[in-house]
Amino acid sequence: MPGQLVLVDDEPGLREAVQAYLEDSGFAVNTASNAKEGWELVQQKLPDLVITDVMMPQVDGYQFLKQLREDPRFQSLPVVFLTARGMTGDRIQGYAAGCDAYLPKPFDPDELVAIVTRLLKQRESLKASGGSGETPDVADMARQIAEIKAILTQRGAIVQSNSSVKLDFTPREQSVLDLVVDGLMNKEIARRLETSVRNVEKYVSRLFTKTGTNSRTELVRFALENGLIT
Template identity: 65%
Template sequence: MTNPANILLVDDEPGVRESVQAYLEYSGDFNVKVAGNVAQAWEILEQETPDLVISDVMMPQVDGYEFLGKLREDTRFQSLPVVFLTARGMTSDRIQGYHAGCDAYLSKPFDPEELEAMVKNLLERRKISVQANSESAKLEEIAQEIRELKKQLGQQPIFVTTPSPIKIELTPREQSVLDLVAEGLMNKEIASRLNTSVRNVEKYVSRLFSKTATNSRTELVRFALKHGLTQ
């Protein structure tokens, strides 16, 4: 069972706060904290970063646009999804909201089911984005490790302890993939360089692992350099 997403709802109308909070929490998918103005919202934000913010636009003292601008200026909240709720439904107002950095715009009165669907969609998109960024960071870390490995092996003599050179038969395409892996390129970059699909590159890399009895790209490059399979 997944943990409920944390939502911060900011609206100066008690009726809206109560109804939206009750509706979203009913399914068990969300925990909703409410604030009647931006000052209260910041007190909550300083204690805990939510997964998504729902904010009214027309509020006293500090309106939604100013609130959103303050969020986007803070590095902690720059990627935080924000949904605007407002009685102002004119196109110019929506454009202003998107320019300010909101992710979705819903005019009052609205269907609670539409709001729920919008929130779930934004949360799913954020999850995918976070996963993609994490994977990209991991791939870059592997590429850097390979580059450092090549640099170290290039500076030091390599002593082969086997009595005779290992003979491994590689197809031209496998050799091309191996050379690009040794350069530190990831599968997507290799696919672009060789004008093929990422899936095909994954198959070639898997075959290289099998032929060289290695389990990672770093081990593969180390093996290839040690036994003269690539330069």
């Protein structure tokens, strides 16, 4: 899937290597050596996705992400964090700040390409559904989710919480996941959790990334089959 990307990293060697790999994979990549240059590039290019290092001098990745999210043009722009800090607490901090994916260094370039491809597909799906994060036919989606739950229940495929699949969900991500499995759409989830639809869209996007799924029905099936609901 072609896409316009902005890559921000203060390490020249890594920046050039990642750019070359992404371009070989069919993406158009514009690079910046710091967040200030990255901000200027984003405004010029209006990219489909941003990849940024976290630990940079002067303006770090968190400040850069905050700057992006405060601009209405880039509130839904997918952002991937690259960082040498890969502990669970660091990842949670990154997701809480609003990044869409968090990839610790050193990383497999193929994994980065897979993440970028998935996020771009999700972005296209949002555009196709009017940017709401909902499918065009909400009733049909609810029906599909109900059917999946019924089928898996009949087969005895819903496992308990001792499943071998262990994922690091934040409490809010878990709450959103439980409500998605219950068949609620984003607007309903936002009302239930007393938050904005935009925040729910971000949590659903992170759930897609963490579970390797690309749709709500895939997410529901994955969650039920692996005992990920509370």
